Amino acid sequence: MTLADTLFEAFEETRQRAPHIDCRLLAQMLDVSEGELQASRLGRGAVTLAITACDLVMLLPRLGPLEVVSEAPHSALASRLDSCRVSGGRHYASLGDDRALAMQLLLPCWYWVALSHERPDGGGEALPCVQIFDRFGRALHRFYLRAPSRQVRALLECYRAAHTPGFTRCIEAANEPATPSPGKLITEWRRLRGDGDFSALLRRHRLRRIDACRAVAGHFSQPVAPGRFILAMAHRCSRQQPTAVSIVHGAGTHRHRQGFEHFNHGRCGRLTLESDQLRLSLAGDALTEAWLVTRRDEGGLSSRLEGFDSKGRLLVALAT
Numbered sequence: 001m002t003l004a005d006t007l008f009e010a011f012e013e014t015r016q017r018a019p020h021i022d023c024r025l026l027a028q029m030l031d032v033s034e035g036e037l038q039a040s041r042l043g044r045g046a047v048t049l050a051i052t053a054c055d056l057v058m059l060l061p062r063l064g065p066l067e068v069v070s071e072a073p074h075s076a077l078a079s080r081l082d083s084c085r086v087s088g089g090r091h092y093a094s095l096g097d098d099r100a101l102a103m104q105l106l107l108p109c110w111y112w113v114a115l116s117h118e119r120p121d122g123g124g125e126a127l128p129c130v131q132i133f134d135r136f137g138r139a140l141h142r143f144y145l146r147a148p149s150r151q152v153r154a155l156l157e158c159y160r161a162a163h164t165p166g167f168t169r170c171i172e173a174a175n176e177p178a179t180p181s182p183g184k185l186i187t188e189w190r191r192l193r194g195d196g197d198f199s200a201l202l203r204r205h206r207l208r209r210i211d212a213c214r215a216v217a218g219h220f221s222q223p224v225a226p227g228r229f230i231l232a233m234a235h236r237c238s239r240q241q242p243t244a245v246s247i248v249h250g251a252g253t254h255r256h257r258q259g260f261e262h263f264n265h266g267r268c269g270r271l272t273l274e275s276d277q278l279r280l281s282l283a284g285d286a287l288t289e290a291w292l293v294t295r296r297d298e299g300g301l302s303s304r305l306e307g308f309d310s311k312g313r314l315l316v317a318l319a320t
C-alpha cells in the first residue's frame with residue numbers, strides 16, 4: 001500500500017466517522033500537507049486542472065456565483081460573490097466585486113490546481129470546488145461554484161489532466177529583523193499614505209508586521225490583550241458595525257468590508273464572525289499577541305486591530 005492509499009483511506013474514514021474534521025485539521029493530525037491529502041484523492045474524487053494561474057483568474061468571472069475562501073495560519077476568510085471582476089498582469093491579479101471585496105493575488109505562488117466536490121465550512125451540500133495550492137502543499141484559495149451550469153462544468157472538464165503534483169517541505173527560517181532607529185521608523189511611518197507605502201516600508205527594513213507594531217509602540221501602536229481582541233470582535237458584531245476584515249499570507253491579501261450579524265465562540269476556542277456575504281473563522285487559542293495600530297491611508301488616519309500567533313504570523317486584521 002502506497003502513502004497515497006493510506007492517506008485516502010484516512011480521508012474517507014474521517015469523512016464518514018467525524019465529518020466535522022476538515023481537511024486542514026486532518027492534514028495536521030496526519031503530519032502531511034493539505035496538498036498531499038488532496039493529491040491522494042486523484043482519480044477518486046479529485047482531478048488536476050492543467051490551467052495556468054493567469055488563465056484561471058481570467059476564467060473566474062465566467063464560473064457564476066462563487067464562494068471564495070482564503071486561508072492563513074489558524075484563520076480563513078470566505079466571501080460570497082454573485083459576480084466578480086479581475087484585472088492584473090503576469091505576476092499578480094486583483095479580484096473584486098461591486099460591493100466591498102478586494103483581493104490581491106500573487107500568481108507565481110500558485111503551483112497546483114485541483115477540482116473536487118467539497119462542503120463549505122458554513123455547511124450545506126457539497127459543491128464543485130477549485131482549490132489552489134503552493135509548492136509546499138499549503139491551500140491558498142478555494143473557489144466554490146455555488147450554482148454551476150452545465151456549460152461551466154463542461155468548461156472545467158476541458159482542463160482535466162492526468163498529473164500528480166510533487167510537493168516539497170517548507171523549512172521556516174527565523175531572520176532577525178533589521179530594525180532601524182525608532183526615530184527614523186516613526187518619521188517614515190508619518191509619511192505613509194496607503195497599504196502600498198506600508199508594504200514598501202516592511203520590505204525596505206526587512207520587517208514583519210508584528211516587528212513594525214512593536215517598533216512604533218507608544219507612538220502609532222499599543223498592545224491589546226488577546227481577550228480584549230476577542231471582545232472587540234463580539235462588540236463589532238453586536239453593533240453590526242461595518243468592518244474591513246483582512247487576511248494576509250504569502251500569496252496575497254483578501255479583504256472584505258461588511259457588518260457582521262453572528263458571533264460564535266465555539267468548541268476548541270474556534271471563533272466565527274458571519275454575515276450573509278462574509279464568514280471569518282479563527283482559532284482563538286492561536287491568538288497570542290494583538291495590537292491596535294494607527295496608520296494613514298487614502299482616507300486619512302485609520303485604526304485597526306491586528307492579531308498574531310506565537311510565531312508572529314498575522315491571523316487577521318480588523319478595521320472600521
